[in-house]
Amino acid sequence: MTNQSKCDSDKLLTRKEVSEFFKVDISTVHNWTKKGKLKAYGIANRVYYKESELKRALTEI
Incomplete structure (x- = not known):
């Protein structure tokens, strides 16, 4: 994994964005x-x- 892709995956999401991500x-x-x-x-x-x-967490839940 490159530094750029690691940085992209560490993007911070709000609670609302998380609820939309999981559709809950x-x-x-x-x-x-x-x-x-x-x-x-x-x-x-x-x-x-x-x-x-x-x-x-998707794979752990």
Whole structure:
């Protein structure tokens, strides 16, 4: 994997974008985060998720 493609896959997504990515409600994203299925990152009172970790979680869920 090149540095550029790794950088692209570490794109940060909002909760809304994550819910659209998985085609679930935002409350489901919240529940998955609380249960530890998804890892959230807080930046300036906002919550983000790494796209690369979401793709990995797809195979784990």
